[in-house]
Amino acid sequence: MTSGGDDVRLIGGRYQLGNRLGRGGMGTVWRAYDQMLAREVAAKELNVASDDHEYHRRLRRAQREARTVARVHHPHVVGVHDLVEHDDRLWIVMELVDGPNLARRIADDGPLTPRHTAALGLQLLGALEAVHAAGALHRDVKPANILLRRDGGAVLTDFGIAALEDDESLTTTGELLGSIGYMAPERLTTEEAGPPSDLWSLGATLSAVASGVPPFQRATGAAALHAVTFADPEIPERVGPLRPIVEALLNKSPDQRPSAATVGAALRRVADGAEDPGPLPPAGTPGDFPAYPAGAAATRADVVDTPTLTATPSATAPHTLAGAPTPTAPHTLAGPAALDQEPTVVDQAAGSPPPGRRDRGRGRGRGRGRDRGRGRTWWWTAGAALAVAALAAGLFFAFGPPSDNDDGGDDAAQPSTSTSKVTVDAARGWQSATSIPIQKGDRVSVRYVSGTWTVDSANLPLVGPAGHTAADDQSLRFAWENCKVNSAVPFGALLGRYPGTPGNPHPVHRAWSFQATRSGTLQLRANDREGCLDDNKGALTLTVQITH
Structure with missing residues (x-):
């Protein structure tokens, strides 16, 4: 995408493209410079399929998006400046908001x-x-x-x-x-x-x-x-x-x-x-x-x-x-x-579902409309069964399996808690999160503190423990089979594993708590398999708390 034979990427004869700011299901957003008005703008490159029908459908959607936002004048609605067709691509030129989402x-x-x-x-x-x-x-x-x-x-x-x-x-x-x-x-x-x-x-x-x-x-x-x-x-x-x-x-x-x-x-x-x-x-x-x-x-x-x-x-x-x-x-x-003065970690009760991705990015869900009344009886029955199973699982993880020493005596040892910080490198595989093995019966809590990483430093932005957005994850679909450690969560999600813990490798996200049913070593990593780590970058800092 050049103009006049030089290396300057210019669209519409006036917008000089800079670095990429983000990517979603509808397109990619670039920092750009409006040479006519001498100001920085954001240029959104719309995804366009090759067939004519899809092209025209997306063209109408892009025109609708530009027309909709251009009609709204409000300090908390992004401003739209221009709609450009260039090199068979569609571009929406918008106000540049120089900050994170x-x-x-x-x-x-x-x-x-x-x-x-x-x-x-x-x-x-x-x-x-x-x-x-x-x-x-x-x-x-x-x-x-x-x-x-x-x-x-x-x-x-x-x-x-x-x-x-x-x-x-x-x-x-x-x-x-x-x-x-x-x-x-x-x-x-x-x-x-x-x-x-x-x-x-x-x-x-x-x-x-x-x-x-x-x-x-x-x-x-x-x-x-x-x-x-x-x-x-x-x-x-x-x-x-x-x-x-x-x-x-x-x-x-x-x-x-x-x-x-x-x-x-x-x-x-x-x-x-x-x-x-x-x-x-x-x-x-x-x-x-x-x-x-x-x-x-x-x-x-x-x-x-x-x-x-x-x-x-x-x-x-x-x-x-x-x-x-x-x-x-x-x-x-x-x-x-x-304003929040310090990073805050969400407490995650043992046995409860892990917090999910907060940034679904610009991914698009697919599904079919449903009759609300259909299947209610089945859902309530299934829900009751799942509730019983969840209760049993919660009791298991909260208190562990029965112990021969659970006699309720007054001489039982008082619990002691140790907390340590660990850094998980995106460019390495499984990494030990504790300096000493965890013992059977110990309660373990892993919590995210700070840091970002990416599994594709050349193309994808840095993200937190929830991993890449649905759209960015979808862009790497070709590598899902060979490079994902846990296929159920996106690339870059923080993973943990511990012997005997259901769901290994477990998606940690921001917090993960469990009780050890046997002795072993806790390990953590990014959701990216060995052999695919050469383009990874960044690290996360976490705290690991062990109650003996």
Whole structure:
């Protein structure tokens, strides 16, 4: 891709490409320089198939994405500048947000406090109101599609699967776009999706940001589909005062979810430090969601742009959310609670499912719409059986197998705990995580502290213990069979193994706890097999706690 025979990669005669910023299911984003206006921009190269039908389908989708975002003027919605066709490729030229996405921020530094999460939630709510006022749905709200500016402000991006309400659907039959764990249940069935669907995704995002664990994270896509459609969300205690908001937004029935105004009032209370977010009554039918004027949506009081997360009132008059006190001064999250000061690790109870990937990247789930009523009896029966099995497994891992010495005597030895730090190198295979063997009966806890790595330093970005995004993992599909140690999790996921532990090699993610049923040595590594490690880079730091 050259211009004038030189080595400068130039598209549209004016945008000089730089380094790659990220890659997802819909395309690759590059840093670029607009030579005409002398400014840095982001250029998104859309994936285009070779056949004509697919090319035109993606062309229409790209035009829709550009048109949708260009209609929205809001400080927390990414700005679109241009749509370019160049060398049989499609490019969307956008505002450059020079910061990480929210999923990467959490993977690197841990979950945010409830107050910080609520402040970001207000920004995103204002962005969604502006999108809805423009007659569009985002349809893919999740941490990976939220960029963070240097001042800490959030920017909603990646409208690659947004659907204009007054335009034909471009989704092929049976195709589900978006990340399953953040998709409202009505999008998985034949029900109509509307603004409440985006609010559902916002609720799932708030829970994931404040806890580090998506509320419908499951080991397989099928299990995630069932969880979104039928199961209650798993909301960790760390979510704190956000819990009532998340629970209300994740109601299975769209007409039972609160309105944007109600959610805004509740989020503002939490951002102000309240432990009770206030009442969250349902908005009624989806048609009851107000169509906010685009101008008003862009000047809401929940716009937060400064490093101290200050909410700026409208330039014309102070804007007060229903149920919130009238602001007399700019709203500021003052003090250490405004931002996470140290990386936070999510506690993982022994025997419970490991936290899943927070960054699903731009991967697209696939599935079919289902009748909600079909199979309920079967699911309840199967669920009861699984619950009994899970309880038995939990007791086994919590207390271990019966011991000949369990006589309940008063002379039993008191437990002692030792904690050590270990660094796991991406370019090495299995690495010992302890200097001494673990003994039978010891309780072991492995927790991620910091660090990033990649299994393809030339093409893939650095990631945390959850591994590469679904889209980046899919780009290496050709190597799954020969290079993956654990085929069930993405490349780069942190793996652990210990003799006798079910599920070896075990996906550690951010935390892993178990009780040793025999003596042995704990080993850790990245999910990349020997013979494929030459292009790996980076390392993770973890703590290993052993209670004897």
